Amino acid sequence: MGTDRLNGSLYTSIDNKVATVEFGHPASNSFPGVLLERLTNEINLLSEHKDVSVILLKSEGDKTFCAGASFDELIAISNKEEGMLFFSGFAKLINAMRSCSKLIIGRIQGKSVGGGVGLIAACDYALAAESASVKLSELSIGIGPFVIAPVVKHKIGVSGLAELTLDPTQWKNAYWAKEKGLFARVFETQKDLDKEVDIFTSHLASYNPLALTAVKKSLWEGTDHWDTFLLQQAETSGTLVLSEFTKKALERFKK
Template identity: 70%
Template sequence: MTTNRQNGSLYVNIQNKIATIEFGHPASNSLPSDLLLRLTNELNVLSMNNLVSVIILKSEGDKAFCAGASFNELIAISNLEEGKKFFSGFANVINAMRTCSKIIIGRIQGKTVGGGVGLVAACDYVLATEKASIKLSELTIGIGPFVIEPAVTRKIGLAATSALTLDATSWKTAYWAKEKGLYAKVLENSKELDEEVDVLANKLASYNPEALVQMKNVLWQNTNHWKELLAERAKISGQLVLSAFTKKALAKFAK
């Protein structure tokens, strides 16, 4: 079932030490500011919850995992403050995933674009289907994936990030993403994906919670400067979205 709520939906279910966060939006599970804020807050709350060891991050439906930023909100940005605030939404989610004390499993059932790729990269372990192609199309509208770049590069390396960013009109397959290290496994369909996610989450939930917390710290070492770094990147994107090039490109897309 997919949501028809304009601000999207966010549901959290906790069972057997496993918290499942499911987000949804009628526009291919894109992420408006309100939904980004709710996701950030939920991650921060779960980080402190001693009854949770593992988080599964998923989106609604069986089509796109995430279409990235809200197109309507991008078009509406009229000054630097608004632009910086909008892109800070993605910065805040990535930082919340980074500092969350729980291991985060990404369940990726379909195509993912832009900021959605950043969300995937900030997961600790990612399982996907063959349909889970990825694309960073930001350069085509005159901006760039500045906020999510550190998370993506940390996962797949600079060369792959360059290829993904500069070839801004092409989809990279799920197998390309696996080869580069973004996905740990690629499954044939959603049924197999759910089974695999379930097995992994239950295994992790059975391990020593203290060991998982320490492991999470180790996996994310050398990223303590990201709060400042991603805020700086949000400012770059906020400036670029006001450029004549971007305004023209967005108006063209809007038609």
């Protein structure tokens, strides 16, 4: 599918049982609602695809992996319903990734903020370049990472979530993320990263697909309630974003 400057792009290719899904947006690979919905639908479709054993998730370019949800759409929220709709986008994507029957491998080439960190945590396994630092900036604008908090905590524990959440202006480098378990491996260059991504996904795709699906299920044991829980979290964020503190903070960021 083609690129739309407003709604971004999404491309999928399938080769030797590996489905490569690449998303992109001119604003640092951020997600407007339309693109979030497209990626969610794509994950759901691939979950049922008989010729796919593994999904590789990546983003365009060589700088930012994902800047989270669209800042323009965040600023435009004017009521609780719009807020709920905005924040439920990532909730639905995380749930789609969690319940997908295929293992999802993340190729993380650059920085990630907010929802982008949640996206990484929702991958079953993530390989990263040294340039892949992470940050949760939500508290600095008067909200919190409520929608992605459960999946980040699931991946790196309460202490890791607290470290990211309570220090919203500081980047954590790729080796910190590896130490906490967000990344499985870190590579010096993107060339090294891509070489290993190819090898790793090829090996995975050669294994018994029934076994891969069973492993996937075991990795997400105890998260079945997230279908409703993450939407409740979205409601919390949708309410906070309307606060006077957040409106003023967003105006400062905009300027």
